[in-house]
Every structure is written in structure tokens, then in C-alpha cells.
Amino acid sequence: MGKASQQKKSSRARKLGTRDLEALRRGAVQSGIPDAIVLDRNDLPPEQKISWPLAQLLQDEVSDHPTLEEYQSALTAIVAAWNTSLLPESERAEALRDQIGFDKSVPPEIRREVTQRIERLIEEKVARFPHDRRRIVSWEARLEGDVLRVVAAASDGPRHDTLEDVMRGLLRTMSA
Known part of the structure; x- marks a missing residue:
């Protein structure tokens, strides 16, 4: 065509x-x-789409020559941090601990590493996009030719019913 x-x-x-x-x-x-x-x-400009800040954070999070799996794992961590950052600050640590601690098959050192990574990403999200309160409900990193494309959807209000699924996916990719 x-x-x-x-x-x-x-x-x-x-x-x-x-x-x-x-x-x-x-x-x-x-x-x-x-x-x-x-x-x-x-019809929105790229800067107003939820995929834009995710792509900005992703760009800083991956190594020099990442694989698609590395992009996807990093994006999942970013989404977990983003959605957790929407909680009141006093509730974040407990929510993160609850979500990461649920899968006892993941070794404690991996859980600690994941927790530290998510906490760092929460700080980064809050510093760079403090007023963005959209909750990310779906996300994907995919290659289209030689270009990585971040596709995401968000709701306008913070809800956290998908955080467990996000954390489960993140732990699965990090322990594989």
C-alpha cells in the first residue's frame, strides 16, 4: 500500500x-x-498521552542495547512505580511490601531488589511528573521495525486494583 x-x-x-x-x-x-x-x-499532542512520560522514564531505565524483554520488564516496573506513586505517601511502603511479599517462591534478595527499584522509580515519577494522577491500566512495549513503541492507556482517576497484577508480572520477569 x-x-x-x-x-x-x-x-x-x-x-x-x-x-x-x-x-x-x-x-x-x-x-x-x-x-x-x-x-x-x-488527537492529543504526544506530550499529553500517557505513553509519553512512560517512554521518557523507560529511556532512562534501560541499558545501551536492550532486548525487547528488557524494555518490557523495565516498563512493567515503571508502571508499578507510577501506580504506587498515586497512593498517599504514608501508604506506599506498605502497599509495595504487600504486593512484593505475596509470592514466596521469589527469593528474598530478588524481592529486595525489586522493592528498591520500584522505590527509586516512584521518586523519579514524583520528581518528573508530580501532577500527573492518571492510573495506568494497560501498557505494552513493542518493536515496529527498528523503533520501540510504548502503547499505554490510563484512567483519569487513581485506582489501585491492578497493582497486584503489575507486581506479579514484574516479579515473574525478574526471577526468570
Whole structure:
């Protein structure tokens, strides 16, 4: 498919998205919520997408020539730190200890290493993105040709019901 065809396809997809947004707005008005705001995240500048700060943190976290697995493991640690950073500061250490301590098959030294890494990443997130309170609900690092792409989704409010899953994935990648 040539470049012109790709542009046409992209244009058609954007128009379909616009129609969907209009339908959502009409539904909101019919439901009695006339001032509902529906955001199309695809139209946001890169700096406003959750993948942008994740990619910034990831860039500093990996070695010089990382494998895809190293990228994925580092991104999982970053997400764990990000979501933990949304908790009140007084609750972070206990939540982290609870999440890392649940899998007794992971050696204590690995659990200690993971805890230290997450604590360092929490400090980094808070220092660099202190006002970003979005909770990351999905994430992926993937290679597209020679380019690493970070794809992520977030909710606008902090919730922590996925932290155990994040920590379980992180421990699994570090103990493998």
C-alpha cells in the first residue's frame, strides 16, 4: 500500500472516530448530561498521552542495547512505580511490601531488589511528573521495525486494583 493510500485510510478512520464522538455527545445530551466532555485521545499532542512520560522514564531505565524483554520488564516496573506513586505517601511502603511479599517462591534478595527499584522509580515519577494522577491500566512495549513503541492507556482517576497484577508480572520477569 502506497503512502497516498495510507493517508486516505487514516483520514477515513478519523472521520469514523468523529462520528462516534458525536454519537457519544448526543447520547450524553439525551441522558441529561449536556455538558459531557468526550476526549478523542488520538488527537492529543504526544506530550499529553500517557505513553509519553512512560517512554521518557523507560529511556532512562534501560541499558545501551536492550532486548525487547528488557524494555518490557523495565516498563512493567515503571508502571508499578507510577501506580504506587498515586497512593498517599504514608501508604506506599506498605502497599509495595504487600504486593512484593505475596509470592514466596521469589527469593528474598530478588524481592529486595525489586522493592528498591520500584522505590527509586516512584521518586523519579514524583520528581518528573508530580501532577500527573492518571492510573495506568494497560501498557505494552513493542518493536515496529527498528523503533520501540510504548502503547499505554490510563484512567483519569487513581485506582489501585491492578497493582497486584503489575507486581506479579514484574516479579515473574525478574526471577526468570
